[in-house]
Every structure is written in structure tokens, then in C-alpha cells.
């Protein structure tokens with residue numbers, strides 16, 4: 232082919248798309264990531280970047296800080312985990328639904344989707360993207376406060392007819408604090424009063440310079456209602472994921488984080504677990520929070536029973552000893568004895584925290600003395 236999109240070229244060069252856009256801008260060309268450039272321009276860019284192509288070194292790879300770090304050679308590409316944030320009524324739920332409707336149902340037997348707190352979509356390229364189905368900054372900051380930083384990419388939804396609002400700003404601040412890259416989805420562009428450019432300008436006040444304005448934050452115009460340019464948004468996510476080089480070791484005992492949990496009358500304690508590394512299998516013995524369990528069954532976001540779940544895959548897990556909390560870590564262990572040991576240890580730590588954290592009330596002191 233004699234043309235290539237800026238995004239694809241950036242990928243092949245292992246460069247940030249935004250840097251290419253900047254360079255093109257300096258050459259007097261206003262293009263976005265998804266736009267194609269001709270071969271001559273592409274070659275010019277390659278020579279310009281030729282001297283300093285940055286190969287991601289081992290130390291750049293974001294690996295779990297737990298003591299047992301996976302060796303570089305064991306790591307393979309994994310899907311990104313995406314959280315959608317933004318002001319109320321700007322279209323977070325609509326966007327999640329639209330993305331899910333577009334990409335999940337097609338080709339699935341039955342096509343019945345189930346709410347498990349997270350879902351995966353498959354892109355035409357075959358790549359997968361995991362969406363946390365709990366929009367809102369509360370869930371995000373609550374998980375983070377508990378030490379569970381599961382989100383790789385934040386999609387900030389801003390309604391083009393409304394612009395930046397207080398919760399948009401909060402979401403920006405949470406995202407910055409977490410150090411998570413952001414993609415801006417300028418939504419509701421179908422509305423006559425939509426002013427996408429105003430949104431981009433308002434973002435400047437919060438040091439967010441979108442690509443359209445020569446910065447490195449991808450911005451995508453969408454309409455969740457009319458399902459316009461959802462592909463563009465998914466492409467932007469895929470591109471950001473490429474840049475992050477997300478990898479995990481699928482061949483080890485699984486570790487994951489609880490996204491949602493509840494007590495089901497018929498099935499007992501249920502938890503949606505996002506596997507972070509390793510592969511979770513039916514029959515695995517695990518500790519989650521301060522309780523132990525054994526995977527009795529796993530159900531995916533289509534309501535299908537699955538036998539195993541690899542990195543970045545969300546599954547509903549049956550077989551828990553108790554209802555865990557969102558943000559709890561699930562760790563697979565060798566045997567039941569070990570599970571009890573770890574669970575007991577965690578319970579002791581929790582109890583100790585509880586007694587030291589909560590100062591004794593006067594009533595307590597008197598009660599103790601009596």
C-alpha cells in the first residue's frame with residue numbers, strides 16, 4: 232500500500248503516535264492518528280525519528296511489584312483494562328452499552344450478555360479489550376484506595392453539548408493521580424449544539440492537550456446514541472495499549488482482583504474476578520481477602536461456563552468461602568492447608584488493623600473495666 236495511518240506507522244516505529252503528529256505538525260501537516268499519510272511523508276518521518284527510535288527496555292516494563300516477579304521471557308501480550316469516567320449524564324453507560332452491543336453479540340451463540348461487572352470485546356484485529364462495567368470515579372478511587380490499580384487506560388467521556396463539568400474535573404484528577412493514560416471521548420456529537428472544539432479548549436485549562444491540538448492525549452468524537460465512530464474509539468484504545476506494551480505471564484498460579492461481589496441465594500458467594508496474571512482454572516484452590524475457596528465454576532460475560540481464564544479476563548467465580556470486597560486480591564495456592572494458613576494470617580492482620588485503627592470509645596473503656 233502507498234499510504235499508512237499515523238497510528239500504524241507509530242506502531243511499527245515503536246514511537247508515540249502523538250510524537251509523529253507533532254512532527255507532522257511542524258512540517259505543516261495537520262493530521263490525526265487515524266488519518267493516512269503518503270509514502271514520501273512516512274519515509275521522511277522515519278528518517279527524522281531514525282536516530283532515536285526508542286526500544287522499550289526491560290526496566291520500562293510495568294510488572295507486578297510482588298516479590299515473585301515474572302521473568303521477562305514468560306510475559307506475553309495481554310488485553311488492556313479500561314475504565315470509563317466522566318460527568319453524570321455525559322453518556323458513560325450509553326457508551327459502554329453501545330460498545331458492548333456492537334462487538335459482543337455478533338457471532339456469539341445465543342448472544343445473551345450478563346452483568347458481571349466487566350466485559351471483554353474483540354476487535355476486528357483479533358485483539359481484545361476489557362472494560363470495567365462500573366463507570367464512575369467512586370469505584371475507581373475506591374479500588375485504588377485499597378491498593379488495587381487494575382485500570383490501564385481511562386476513557387474520559389465529555390458531552391460535546393455540555394463541556395467540562397465538576398465530575399469531569401474530578402475524573403481528570405483521579406486519572407492523573409493514578410498515573411493512568413487517558414483517552415478523551417467527545418460524546419453526543421450528533422446534537423446540533425455539540426461543540427467539540429470547545430471541549431478540547433476547556434481541557435487545556437487542566438493541562439490536557441489533545442492530539443487535535445498538537446498534544447499527546449488521543450481525542451475521539453463519538454455518538455453513543457447513534458453508535459458513531461465507536462470503531463475510532465476502540466482503535467484509539469488499541470493504539471494506547473500498544474504503546475503501553477501490556478504483558479503478563481499466563482503460565483503460573485493465578486492472581487486477580489475482585490471487581491464485584493455478592494451473596495446469591497442459590498449459588499452462594501459470587502465474585503467477579505479480573506485475572507491479572509497466570510491462568511485461573513476450575514478446581515484451583517485460592518485465598519481471597521481473608522477467606523479461602525476452591526473454584527467450583529467460572530462464568531464469563533456471556534453467561535457461559537468456562538474452564539479457565541487468563542490475564543485481563545473477567546470471570547464470575549463460584550466456590551468462595553465468604554463474600555469478599557471489591558479490590559480484594561485473589562491468589563491461587565498449592566493446597567488447602569496453605570490456603571487456610573494464608574487466610575488465617577490475613578485475618579490476623581485485618582483484626583490487628585481494626586483494633587489499632589479504631590480508637591476505643593469511652594463506652595468501650597468503661598465496658599472493659601466493668
Ligand code: GDP
Nearest residue numbers: 318319320321322323324325418419454455456
Ligand atoms: P451517564 O450518567 O454518564 O452514564 O450517562 P447515560 O449513558 O445515562 O446518558 C445520559 C443521557 O444522555 C441519556 O438520556 C442518553 O440517552 C443520552 N445520551 C448518551 N449518549 C448520547 C449521544 O451520543 N447523543 C445523544 N443525543 N444523547 C446521548
Ligand code: MG
Nearest residue numbers: 323324325366
Ligand atoms: Mg450511567
